[in-house]
Amino acid sequence: MAEDADQARKSIGARRNPDSAEAILEAAEAVLVEAGYAGFSIEAVARRARAGKPTIYRWWPSKAALLLEVYQRQKRVDVPDTGKLEEDLVGFLENLFAHWRETSSGSVFRSLIAEAQTDETAATALAGYAGGRRAHTGQIIERAKARGEVANDIDPAVVADLVASYAWRHLLTNRLDEPEATIRKVVHYLLQGIAASGR
Amino acid sequence: MAEDADQARKSIGARRNPDSAEAILEAAEAVLVEAGYAGFSIEAVARRARAGKPTIYRWWPSKAALLLEVYQRQKRVDVPDTGKLEEDLVGFLENLFAHWRETSSGSVFRSLIAEAQTDETAATALAGYAGGRRAHTGQIIERAKARGEVANDIDPAVVADLVASYAWRHLLTNRLDEPEATIRKVVHYLLQGIAASGR
Amino acid sequence: MAEDADQARKSIGARRNPDSAEAILEAAEAVLVEAGYAGFSIEAVARRARAGKPTIYRWWPSKAALLLEVYQRQKRVDVPDTGKLEEDLVGFLENLFAHWRETSSGSVFRSLIAEAQTDETAATALAGYAGGRRAHTGQIIERAKARGEVANDIDPAVVADLVASYAWRHLLTNRLDEPEATIRKVVHYLLQGIAASGR
Amino acid sequence: MAEDADQARKSIGARRNPDSAEAILEAAEAVLVEAGYAGFSIEAVARRARAGKPTIYRWWPSKAALLLEVYQRQKRVDVPDTGKLEEDLVGFLENLFAHWRETSSGSVFRSLIAEAQTDETAATALAGYAGGRRAHTGQIIERAKARGEVANDIDPAVVADLVASYAWRHLLTNRLDEPEATIRKVVHYLLQGIAASGR
DNA sequence: AGTTAATCGAGACGGTACGTCTGGTCTTCAC
DNA sequence: GTGAAGACCAGACGTACCGTCTCGATTAACT
Structure with missing residues (x-):
């Protein structure tokens, strides 16, 4: 070293x-x-x-800037491309949870979010970063849309936001060990909806 | 005073x-x-x-305990009961965002989440509280299920988790001013799914 | 301790x-x-x-305040009273030099003077202290005056100032080991003058 | 410039x-x-x-060396030669005080003395410089001695030391505005002594 | 004429100390 | 025997200098 x-x-x-x-x-x-x-x-x-x-x-003008760079230096999480949206999303969430669980990324990102509640510049930096990631995750949806798996009037950014929200909250509440079944449930609800009627 | x-x-x-x-x-x-x-x-x-x-x-043994009590002293947000799940969820989210935006609740709750990232006891307290709220929010789904609006095999806790996640992330990233249309989109996706087939 | x-x-x-x-x-x-x-x-x-x-x-609001209190805690130097002015002054200077040399007082007082060059409040504190000491030393002269050893029109404060000046400079330039003969010379000059005429 | x-x-x-x-x-x-x-x-x-x-x-290996050179670059203070020792000494002190008061010399020299309390090399440099100046000032006495104004057994270096001491202390305690009368008193005491008897 | 060598401004480096702020603990005294 | 008050140790905050180092450029002096 x-x-x-x-x-x-x-x-x-x-x-x-x-x-x-x-x-x-x-x-x-x-x-x-x-x-x-x-x-x-x-x-x-x-x-x-x-x-x-x-x-x-x-x-690094602030603790936040340092945290952000530490986070960005780390290996990106794999975004799967199986050709099936459900598998892609389940895989993505599982990879992300595992990445956060098993490397220091989880701690770093939690710290970054916490810091952003205190530090204005951290909030800005985080917002910028999150925007980028949202676009990135949105591509999973875009691809599915291109394949005809997703309805035309769906806004990929909103879906990505929802998926990311789920991940954030599990990170922040120490629930990164959610079983695959639960994750699959969430993804399934999102894809097929939860409404009884209309089927 | x-x-x-x-x-x-x-x-x-x-x-x-x-x-x-x-x-x-x-x-x-x-x-x-x-x-x-x-x-x-x-x-x-x-x-x-x-x-x-x-x-x-x-x-109050910790900053977190104090924050939690401050949060709990505040007026609860109204949980609408219109008889239609979509309206209930949209209404709930809008009420919640408005409540967080317009009272000090938002700041308090943000602080609580941030504190929980540092302080173990805060994390526990928050987990307990969030569990209670999730059950509470889950009742919206339960009611809809009882009305037959929601498919039988849906797990209300998971849905409530998803909804709460969305709210948390908007709180934590300063996006409580989301237009109604976006919120409605999210609720709609959740109810009807985003998949093209199966409709 | x-x-x-x-x-x-x-x-x-x-x-x-x-x-x-x-x-x-x-x-x-x-x-x-x-x-x-x-x-x-x-x-x-x-x-x-x-x-x-x-x-x-x-x-202690400043380094100077701390130094001053440290200095004041220390044992005072003896002011002799032999009934003869020359012996009193020589004895005083020798006692003072020995005191400064052999205890930490010398270091402390040097530091205080140095600090007063940087710090305004230290300067004020030192001025106040020095004023007090000058009056104190002046009493040696006053006593001699009362005995008729010193001319009537002599200003004791000025003499005390001169004596203190000599001591300060020797402290500040590391010359506290001046032989008794030299000190006696200084006192003698001061008492009898250096002028050839008028004797 | x-x-x-x-x-x-x-x-x-x-x-x-x-x-x-x-x-x-x-x-x-x-x-x-x-x-x-x-x-x-x-x-x-x-x-x-x-x-x-x-x-x-x-x-300049140290702050002190720099200060010393700054001090030495400055115009020397005039040493009067009126043919009368008292006038010479009063004039010298008044010129010196004015010089210190009205140019930056005073600040520079004060700083140099302060620095010498911290820095060993500064102390040495200052001692060397002061020695030189003492010899220089001593010449006023020497001249008077040659004229028979000063007793034969007087040590000019000691007298010069006493005079310089008085100047230093006034510099260090911000009393460079002493009225001429006081300075004259000091010089007078030094020349004629303060003792009552023996006249 | 080309090389060498010392100088220049610049600014980063590991450190130390500054004076302030907060955290959590402890004790005394008034009630 | 509790509550208010405030001192205590500890240590992080962000800033200012310290004295050292390395750079790239510049140019006089020496091959």
Whole structure:
């Protein structure tokens, strides 16, 4: 690891030292995993990364910015493309839950959402990010629509919003271990509706 | 108001002083409204309520407990019963959004969710509360099921979860001003499904 | 020592804890002795005293206030009264130099003077203190005047100022080990004048 | 001025750029005048001089060295030679006080003394400088001695020390506006002594 | 004429200290 | 024996400087 090799990173001139950036991002993730959002402080990250606080503040104006970059560095979750909308959505949610459960992504993203309730800039950053993801998830719906699996008058963004909402709430309430059956139920309701009449 | 009348509440003997409790809850709400979750601290509440910090800690073990009580003191949102599920759900969501938008409830609940990401006891308390609400919201579905509006094999708790998820995410991302049309779309998708076939 | 006995001083109610005050003053003196004025920081004092920084700032608004109190706690230097002005002044200066040399007083007072160059309030505090001391030293002259040893038109405050100036400069330039002969010379010049004529 | 003409001084090859040195010394003086010793930092000087910090550290190893050079660049105070010792000494002190009061010299020298309390090298430099000045001031006494105005057994260095002490203390305690009468008193005491007997 | 070497402004680096804020605990005193 | 008050230790906040380092450019002096 970068922070083991050199016992004291030096400046590399009048420009950002990528080693420091790397060490800080790694430290941020490590602190978050080990101490949780409650123990996540700039001081703790600086100590862990053997970096000065001003170095962190220079590049990340807020805790939120740091969290966001940590989150974005992580591997994206796979978006399946099986040719069947139900399988795609179930797979997507299961992948997402597993990703959040099994990597530090879940902690990081929870922290980011929490931070956004406090910090205005975090809220903005998160909104921007969420917008992007919504569009991305919407493509699952778009594809299905193109295949004729989804009615023409359906707004993919709204559907994506609904799916993401479900995921967020399970993240925020520690329910990422929902059995596949439940997820399948949710997706099924969404596809077929819950109304009795009209069938 | 309690905090205006007496400039220095005294002990009323060996029992809880209800004026203090009242003043603290009011102060907590006021602080939350004026300074937001970011500025919400036990210190600030104590200052505002002209109370000692230990008095607060004696009765509310954590910030979360205080927030929860503040939230619960507030007027419940109306759950409509029009006899039509779609109208009930749209009405419920609109009432809820308006309530969150127009009273301090929204801020309080946001804060509570954020706090639950840091504080374990807050998470538990919130989970308990959310469970209760889910059951409550589930009754809208139950009623519709009893009327035959909803298919027999539908799990009301899951549907309520989905609806609540949508509400939470809009609260957390500052989108409580969603137009009725969008809300109606969401409810419609949920009722009739989004699949093209099967109609 | 106070700071060894109890591993964590607690509050003793809604009033100042004398143990803390004591521990802080002792720590301040110790830090000054061990690390000098250059290493004297509120942080270092807090660490040494196992006290919180706010506790220090609560009672001493500035580094200068703390230094001043440390200085004033220390034993006063003896002002001799031999009945002969020359002996009194020589004795006073020697006592003062020895006191500054052999206790921490010298370091403390140097620091105080240095701090007063930076900090306005320190300057004021020092001016007040120095005024008091000058009056005090002036009494040596007054006594001699009463005995008829000093001319009637002599202003004791001015003489005291001159004597104190000599002491200050030797403190500030690390010349507290001046031999008695030199001190006696200075006092002699002051008493008898340096002019050739008029003798 | 040098720092106005060129908006970015460049290197002039493998030797010291006198423009930079000049700009730094001017900036140091300006910062000291405008912000006082409290606001005097190498960073501030570098900013003001549009110079890199290493350029300053290359030529002046410490804040003290920089201060000393700033002080020495300034016009010397006039040492009067009226042929009468009393007039010489009164004049010297008045010139010195005026010089310190009306130019930036006072601030600079105060800062230098303060710095010497922190910085060992500053103390050495100051001691060297003060020694030189003492010898210089001593010449007033020497001249008087040659004229027979001063007794033979008087040590000019000690007298000069006493005079300088008086000046230092007035500088350090913001009393440079002493009326001429007081200064004359001091000089008079020194020349004629304060003792009543022996006249 | 090309190379070398020292200088320049610039600004990032790991650190330390600043003075403030809050968290949660504890004790005293008035009621 | 409770409530209000406020002090206590602890430690995070975000900022200012410290003194060091590395850069890319610039240019005089030495091959």
